[in-house]
Every structure is written in structure tokens, then in C-alpha cells.
Amino acid sequence: MNMGCLNATTLSCLKLATTFAFPSQPSSFHNLPFIRRAVKPLSAALQTSPATSPSTTKDHDQASRPQWKAAIDFKWIKDNKEAVAANIRNRNSDADLELVLQLYDNFFNLQKEVERVRGERNAVANKMKGKMEQSERQRLIEEGKNLKEGLIALEEDLLKLNDKLQQEAQRIPNMTHPDVPIGGEDSSTTRKLVGSAPEFSFPVKDHLELGKELDLFDFDTAAEVSGSKFYYLKNDAVLLEMALVNWTLSEVMKRGFTPLTTPELVRSSVVEKCGFQPRGNNTQVYSIEDSDQCLIGTAEIPVGGLHMDSILAETLLPLKYAAFSHCFRTEAGAAGSATRGLYRVHQFSKVEMFIFCRPEESEYYHEELIKIEEDMFSSLGLHFKTLDMASEDLGAPAYRKFDVEAWMPGLERFGEISSASNCTDYQSRRLGIRFRPSEAPVASPKKSKGNLAPPQFVHTLNATACAVPRMIICLLENHQQEDGSILIPEPLRPFMGGRSVISRKS
Numbered sequence: 001m002n003m004g005c006l007n008a009t010t011l012s013c014l015k016l017a018t019t020f021a022f023p024s025q026p027s028s029f030h031n032l033p034f035i036r037r038a039v040k041p042l043s044a045a046l047q048t049s050p051a052t053s054p055s056t057t058k059d060h061d062q063a064s065r066p067q068w069k070a071a072i073d074f075k076w077i078k079d080n081k082e083a084v085a086a087n088i089r090n091r092n093s094d095a096d097l098e099l100v101l102q103l104y105d106n107f108f109n110l111q112k113e114v115e116r117v118r119g120e121r122n123a124v125a126n127k128m129k130g131k132m133e134q135s136e137r138q139r140l141i142e143e144g145k146n147l148k149e150g151l152i153a154l155e156e157d158l159l160k161l162n163d164k165l166q167q168e169a170q171r172i173p174n175m176t177h178p179d180v181p182i183g184g185e186d187s188s189t190t191r192k193l194v195g196s197a198p199e200f201s202f203p204v205k206d207h208l209e210l211g212k213e214l215d216l217f218d219f220d221t222a223a224e225v226s227g228s229k230f231y232y233l234k235n236d237a238v239l240l241e242m243a244l245v246n247w248t249l250s251e252v253m254k255r256g257f258t259p260l261t262t263p264e265l266v267r268s269s270v271v272e273k274c275g276f277q278p279r280g281n282n283t284q285v286y287s288i289e290d291s292d293q294c295l296i297g298t299a300e301i302p303v304g305g306l307h308m309d310s311i312l313a314e315t316l317l318p319l320k321y322a323a324f325s326h327c328f329r330t331e332a333g334a335a336g337s338a339t340r341g342l343y344r345v346h347q348f349s350k351v352e353m354f355i356f357c358r359p360e361e362s363e364y365y366h367e368e369l370i371k372i373e374e375d376m377f378s379s380l381g382l383h384f385k386t387l388d389m390a391s392e393d394l395g396a397p398a399y400r401k402f403d404v405e406a407w408m409p410g411l412e413r414f415g416e417i418s419s420a421s422n423c424t425d426y427q428s429r430r431l432g433i434r435f436r437p438s439e440a441p442v443a444s445p446k447k448s449k450g451n452l453a454p455p456q457f458v459h460t461l462n463a464t465a466c467a468v469p470r471m472i473i474c475l476l477e478n479h480q481q482e483d484g485s486i487l488i489p490e491p492l493r494p495f496m497g498g499r500s501v502i503s504r505k506s
Contacts, residue, residue: 068269071429071457072169074104087175090182090391095171103165110161114154121147170272174426177400180391187390188403194374195383197407202482206410207473208341211237213484214504216476219341229331229346236502240475240488241349241468243495245324248351248466251376257322257353262302264326265293270305273430275397275423284329299323299352300462307356309432311455317435318357318365322465325350342469343415351465356433359425362399362459366422369463370402373418376465380489382474383407385414397423406470410477417470420463428457 077084078101088095124144128137181187211217216237222230233241249259271285271294286295296302303323312319327350331339342348353372355365370386377384384406394401398421405414428434434455479487485503488496 068273068430069166070170070273071432072166072172074100074165074169077101077169077172078104083175084172088173090176091173091394091396092184092392093171093173093396095173096168097172100165100168100172103161103168107158107161107165110154110158114151114158117147117151117154121151170430171396173394173396174275174399174424176391176394177422179388180394180400181388183390184392185390188387188393189390190385191388191402192374192386194378194385195381197383198409198478200409200480200482204409204477205480205484206341207408207476209410210476210480210484210486211341214486214502216502217342227346229344231342231345235505237472239496240472240492240502243492244466244468244471245349245351247492247495248376249322249324252322252351252353252372252465255320255372257320260299260303260306260321260323262296262299262323262325264296264302264328266296266302266305268292268294270308270431271296271301273308274301274304274427275395275430276301284331286328286330295328296325297329298327298462299325299350300354303352303354303462304427304431304460307431307433310434312356312433312435312458314358314435314438317458318355318361321354323352323354325352342473343411345469349468353463353465355461356428356458357461358435359456359459362422362424362461365461366400366402366420369420369461370404373404373420373463373465377404377406377417379491380471380475382417382478384417389419394421397421397426399424399426406474408473408477409480410473415470415473417467417474418464421461423460423462425457425459427460433458433460 077097081097081101085097088097121144124140124147128140128144132140181189205213208217215235216233218232218234219230222232253259265288268287269292276285276297284297288294302325303321306321307319326347328347331344331346353369355369357365374384374386384404387403387405389398389401389403401419401421403416403420404418406417407413408415434457436455437453475489476486479489481487481501483503485501488500488502493500
């Protein structure tokens with residue numbers, strides 16, 4: 001594909017601004033036993049109540065200040081105000097661009113005032129080095145004291161203003177690929193349609209009925225033990241999960257991906273840096289009470305943090321990872337028949353692909369990721385469509401996102417089984433992940449120490465290789481036989497001990 005189609009305007013509104021780039025300040029872990037920590041949605045964990053503590057006001061002030069800084073180019077945003085404003089509208093974002101620009105101007109002006117007062121203080125200090133009358137020295141001492149006190153107050157105001165600027169600017173979404181359809185989910189366009197829906201000569205059963213007859217699931221006991229939207233996998237369903245994970249890893253490893261398992265608890269700041277902001281009562285993130293940790297909703301988060309605050313050698317790129325993890329989501333607001341059974345659950349296993357690459361290569365690797373997904377799903381005999389998702393369905397980090405929806409006969413509809421997103425430098429600017437080009441541009445006079453090229457932010461991409469529960473739905477419903485058995489797709493059979501069928505226990 002044409003790699004020259006990317007340009008500085010369409011790629012991202014979040015460029016490096018050295019004036020406002022600060023290293024993240026990780027907060028410490030709490031040393032309480034895990035068993036004593038309650039899990040709740042992150043938005044609820046961030047809410048404060050006047051009755052909770054005498055220091056509520058102080059705690060609220062601390063909580064309202066950003067704990068990390070994103071390298072945002074506010075000048076670029078200001079110079080491209082109309083494009084950024086249109087992008088915010090197209091993505092149905094609640095970011096307040098006017099407020100960001102006002103705060104930026106205020107910060108810029110206050111910073112100049114701080115520099116002016118700092119200069120005056122230094123000038124007074126230099127004057128006091130020479131010989132002078134005692135009265136003149138005393139006057140300079142008083143003047144220096146007043147300047148110092150004024151400077152402290154100005155610097156405190158500058159810090160608070162910068163915190164507020166960061167809070168508001170971090171809500172601005174990534175810019176959008178020019179080919180992305182504008183609008184809500186219904187505006188998404190079909191890129192590709194693969195296969196056809198299977199035809200059955202017998203009444204079709206959904207995965208719940210099949211699972212009950214084959215003794216594959218136990219939702220009722222899981223509801224007693226853990227709550228609704230939890231489940232036990234049993235018997236052949238356990239083997240099928242393991243087969244799916246191992247087959248998926250073997251396939252993506254052939255394509256150059258390094259396998260990982262990841263932590264499933266991460267700092268809340270890492271969740272935010274990856275672009276998963278808590279949104280009121282509908283957050284999908286579980287937080288750990290009395291801790292700065294969250295349960296991951298996808299391995300994208302800990303893999304994104306793998307090279308946090310690093311400068312990578314260009315020769316290492318691209319870095320390709322395939323991470324297996326359990327994922328946890330509140331699924332707030334989810335209801336209806338389409339969410340029954342395994343389709344929408346609070347905990348599930350998933351293999352996630354993740355790529356760190358050079359900026360000019362991210363569109364190429366985005367196409368590679370969706371091709372990998374399509375090849376794998378085709379080999380399992382699934383009927384599916386690939387969608388170019390509309391602007392309002394991208395979320396904050398994605399520059400462009402492709403979703404795959406597979407036909408689920410029991411649900412009598414297509415259901416999402418994967419997505420692949422190009423996040424350009426949106427996440428890397430927050431996570432502080434850069435690479436050092438091998439050679440400095442010949443025409444550029446700017447070089448860092450040691451005659452090295454200045455570092456640039458990497459681009460990040462992520463894609464679902466296998467979300468186990470929804471894949472189980474697809475396999476059971478699409479490959480069901482008249483006698484109630486399930487035909488195992490050929491690629492999975494070596495990972496199922498050579499078996500070709502899941503059938504009733506005798």
C-alpha cells in the first residue's frame with residue numbers, strides 16, 4: 001500500500017511539546033492482602049463523599065490533579081483548531097477545545113510572567129555581589145525577598161494551571177483517518193464479506209442449549225459463587241478453550257509475534273494512558289479498593305506499558321507481541337437476549353496482538369493485523385464480515401478501527417468477535433514510548449547529544465487474535481450436527497488430541 005498517504009495533519013493532533021512533557025510519577029502499591037480489597041468500577045472508586053474522612057477536601061484536591069503528563073503539542077492544536085474541533089464533533093467527544101485553548105494561552109502568559117520575575121530576582125542577586133551602601137543592600141534584600149515570595153506564588157499557580165490544562169487536553173481524542181465513515185455505528189461500512197451462512201436441515205440450537213446437552217457450561221452455579229455473567233466451562237469446553245489459545249498462539253508466532261502472558265492487575269494511570277478513561281457509572285473497568293490498581297479489560301493495557309518511558313533502538317522495530325490474559329469488564333448497561341450466555345461476560349480469556357512500529361509503517365501493519373484475523377477465522381470455517389468502523393465508535397485512542405463480526409446461527413445475527421485498531425502515537429505520547437532513528441536527517445540541523453537523531457514517538461496497534469467465549473459460540477453454533485454433536489474444525493484437531501467431534505457423554 002502507499003505509505004506516503006500519511007501526513008502530519010491527519011495522523012494525530014497530539015505531537016511532542018517539550019515544554020509540557022513530564023515523566024510519569026508512578027504511585028506506590030499498597031501492601032494490603034488482596035483478599036481484603038473490594039473490586040468495584042473505577043468511576044465509583046474515584047468518587048468521594050463528604051462523610052468519608054476529615055481530609056476529604058485535601059484528598060479530593062490530590063485526586064483531581066493528574067498523576068502523569070502527556071506530551072501534547074498545544075501549539076499544533078491551536079494552529080489546527082478547526083480540524084481538531086471538527087474531529088471532536090465527528091467522534092461525539094465531550095472534549096472542550098475552547099477551554100483547552102484558553103488554558104493554554106493562560107499558561108503561556110503565566111509562564112512568561114514567571115520567567116520575567118525569575119529574571120528580576122536573578123538581577124537583584126547579581127547586584128548584591130558588588131560593593132554598596134548598607135541602605136542600598138537592605139533595599140535589595142527586601143526587593144529580593146518580595147520577588148522570591150511572588151515567584152513562589154506564581155510557580156504554584158503555574159503548576160495548578162498546567163494540571164488543569166493536562167486534565168482537559170487529555171480528553172481530546174486522536175485524529176481520524178480520512179477514509180473513516182463519519183457517524184454512529186450504523187454508518188460503519190463493510191470492507192469484506194467472507195463465506196456464507198451455514199444451512200441446516202434441522203432446527204438450529206443456540207450455544208446455551210448445545211452447552212446444556214453436551215454438559216459444557218454451568219452458569220447457575222457460577223451465579224451463586226460469583227454473580228451474574230460468570231460461568232464455569234466444563235469437560236470438552238475446557239479442552240476447546242485450551243485448543244483455541246494454543247492454536248492461536250502457534251499461528252501468530254509463525255507470523256513473527258512474541259508470546260507473552262501479562263499481569264492482570266495494572267496501575268490506574270496505565271489504564272488512562274492507554275486511553276481507557278472512566279466514564280461515570282458506565283465504566284467497563286474494575287478497580288481495586290484502597291489501591292491504585294485495576295483489573296485489565298484487555299491485554300492491550302499491560303502490553304502497552306511494557307516499554308513505558310523508554311527510547312527504543314530503531315533496529316528493534318517493529319516489536320510484535322501476542323499476549324494471553326484473562327480480561328475483566330463490568331459490562332455496565334448490558335442487557336437483552338443478545339447478551340445471554342457467553343456473549344457478554346465479566347471474565348474471559350483472550351489472545352491479543354500488539355505492535356510497536358515506526359510512524360510511517362502503522363497503516364501497513366494495520367492491514368497486516370486484519371489480514372491475520374481474517375485468515376484465522378476463515379480457516380475455522382466462519383462466515384463473517386469486516387467493518388470499517390465509523391467515527392463515533394472508535395473510542396479516544398484509535399485513528400482507525402476494523403471490526404470483525406461473525407455469523408452466529410443461534411442468535412440469528414452477526415456478533416463482534418474481534419477488532420483491530422491503529423492508535424498512531426496517541427498511546428505512546430502518554431506512555432512515553434519513543435524510538436531513536438538510526439541516522440539524523442541530513443537536512444535537519446537539530447541533533448541530540450552525541451550527534452544522534454532526536455527520538456520520535458512510536459505508533460501502537462492492537463488486534464484481537466482470539467476472544468475465547470465468542471469463538472466458542474461461533475464454533476458450537478456453526479458446526480453443530482443433527483445428532484447434537486459439534487464438528488471440530490480441522491486446524492483445532494491437533495490441539496484437541498486428534499479428536500474431530502464433541503459429542504454427548506455415553
